[in-house]
Amino acid sequence: MKWFYVGIVSLGVFMVVLGTTSVNVAMPRMIAPLHTDLFGIEWVSISYLISTAITMLTFNTISGMHGFKKVYISGLIFYTLGSVLAGQSHSLFEMILFRSAQGIGEGLIIPSGQAMIQMSFSKEERGxxxxxxxxGMSFAPGLGPTIGGYLVxxxxxxxxxxxxxxxxxxxxALGVSFLPSYHVKSQKTMFNIxxxxxxxxxxVSSIVLLSKGEKWGWFSNIKSIYFLTISVLSFLIFLLLETIFxxxxxxxxxxxxxxxxxxxxxxxxxxxxxxxxxxxxxPIYFERIRDLSTFQTGLHIFPYxxxxxVFSLIGGKLADKINPAILIFSSEAILMITLFFFLSxxxxxxxxxxxxxxxxxVGIGMGLFFAPILKIAFNSVKPELMGLSTAIYGYMRLIGASLGTSIATNIITSYSAKNFDYINDSRTFNSVGFRLFEEKFDSKILAKAIxxxxxxxxxxxxxxxxxxxFSFYAVSFSVIITIILFFYIESRKSKNI
Known part of the structure; x- marks a missing residue:
């Protein structure tokens, strides 16, 4: 029966992650119906991230009071209502409001689902x-552009x-009927408001800064400095409050x-x-550079x-038999080779x-990564800290996603401009090649434009x-941490013998 629980939880996670990537594909089509522009439509995504992150901060307290099952069901209700109402939206304000409701749903579904799986299985079966x-978590982002592109x-x-x-x-229906009522009382009795x-x-300030910083020109703009200041000060205040209370x-x-x-x-x-x-x-490469449609882009991403x-299942099975850090090494090796020798x-x-x-x-590498890293992260967590640990894990997933997409945007923009100037300085409109090109179009202006x-x-x-x-360097750095993790796990095993 516990494998049936995994199916229910995983399908819920798959649904919310698929929804995120599908909506990102559809955002350009929403601009006119919602009476907004490119600057406004970005808040459809930003509002979702913010509400999800803030909800995850409350998860430990809520789950300690009501249990993981009720929290999971509540998340589904929020997400369902948000989906229905978002589909009916006719203004940007309505869309932001209802996407925030969906974000609350994800903020409850993902950590509660993760916690229920951890509580249902022994350490030997968790892989x-x-x-x-x-x-469910990793397959959805690859499938989202295909399904989203087709629907759009x-x-x-x-x-x-x-x-x-x-x-x-x-x-x-399945959750109410079959999921067990896991209720692990957390160590905290009151919510620290x-x-x-x-x-x-x-x-909020960090996600907004990461999402809008490139458009604002980063720290050459007072808005970026303003949000950075708020972010740093609020985090310092948080650390101070955590030591006082x-x-x-x-x-x-x-x-x-x-x-x-x-x-x-x-x-x-x-x-x-x-x-x-x-x-x-x-998707940026396929759609903007190679001029493919959203659906065609999705088809090219589908093998990923x-x-x-396939390899999430293989990685999960192997994680129960060998040191999970070995699988993470294998994942990192595949990613490093693919990134350095091919994609870069x-x-x-x-x-x-x-x-x-x-x-x-890349899909094979990431498939081998998720199950072992999840097993390592939660295997040694005490039951009373399970709600807190899943909330932190989900929160870091959002921060990592915001940071990753922000860095990618900044790199593409800055290096595109740099390479454009380099090419511009290297060619001349007086060359024989350009004159032949100009004669073909019978117009120097048109030839220049093309x-x-x-x-x-x-x-x-x-x-x-x-x-x-850049991704190659990030994975390379993660290898160092994985080496430390590997020897730490092995040392703990030797002490327990």
Whole structure:
């Protein structure tokens, strides 16, 4: 029966993560119906991230009071209502409001689902269970552009929200009927509202800064400095409050668990600065540079999702038999080879099917990563800290995603401009080649316009390769932490013998 619980929980996680990537695909189509512009439509995504992050900060207290099952069911209700109402939105304000409701749903679904799986299985079985859970978590981002692209192109962008409703209703019925009522009383009896407000302020200002910083020109703009100041001050206030109050919102006891702390660090580096950067960057390459439709882009990314799906299950099974850190090494090795030798060398002319093959390799690497890192992170966590640990893990996933996409945007923009100027300085309109090109179009202005457009595409392609080069360095750094993690796990095993 416990494997049935995993299925219910994993389907819920799959639904909310799929919804996130599908909505990102549809956002350009929402601009006109919602009477907004490119600057306004970004808040459809930002509001969702903010509400999810803030909700996760309350999860430990809420789950301690009501139990994981009730929290999971409440998350499904929020997400279902948010989906229905978002599909009916006719203004940007309505969309932001209802996307925030969806974000509250995700903020309750993901940590409660993770906690229920951890509580249902022994340490010896958690690898396979987390492999299935990771399948839902990691398969969805690869599948989202395909499903989202199809719905947007052939039905309506509103269908992206409505498709969640029948799945949510099914999950509500199954969850109420079958999920066990896990109720682990947390060590905290009262909710620390002041620490919550300080950390919420840090979360909001950080996510807004990471999401809008590139557009504002980073620290050359007073808005970026303003939000950075708020972020730093609120975090310092949070740390001060956590030392003053006896009843802490987070507390440092969870971070004394070295396995958990190291695993979360590796997770942020690999998932945030590799996984999310790749999922974010490849659609830009296919759609903006290679001029593919959203649906065609999704089809080229689909093998990546297949790789994740198959190897999440393999990784989960192996994580119960060998040191999970070995699987993480294997994952990092595949990612490093793919990023350094293949993806960081693509350009405008690279065959599309070659890139699809490279993405399959990334999918295989990420598939081997999720189950073992989840097993390491939660295997040594005490039951009374399970709610807190899953909330922290989910919170860091959001911060990592925001950081990864922000860095990717900044790299693409800055290196595209740099390469454009370099190409601009290297060519001349007085060359024989350009004169022949001009004669073909019988217009110097048209020839220049076409050449400038092509120059921009070439420059952006080089910008994309720099993102993958940065991801390679992030994975390389994660290897160092994984080595420490490996020897720490082995030393604990030898002490227990």
């Amino acid at each position: 396979r269970a987390m492999g299935i859970y990771a399948l 192109e052939y039905i309506s962008w509103r269908a992206i929200f409505y498709i969640n409703v029948p799945i949510s209703i099914l999950l509500l 002041w620490s919550f407000l300080a950390l919420s302020c840090f979360s 006896e009843n802490k919102l987070v507390g440092i006891e969870i971070f004394k668990n070295l396995e958990f702390t190291l695993a979360v660090s590796v997770f942020v580096l690999v998932q945030g600065l590799t996984f999310f950067q790749t999922v974010y960057t490849i 999702a297949i790789g994740i799906g 060398n693509i350009d405008y002319y690279t065959p599309k099917h070659d890139i699809t093959l490279y993405m399959l390799l 050449l400038y457009k092509f120059q921009m595409l070439i420059s952006e392609a080089y910008g994309v390769t720099e993102v993958f080069r």
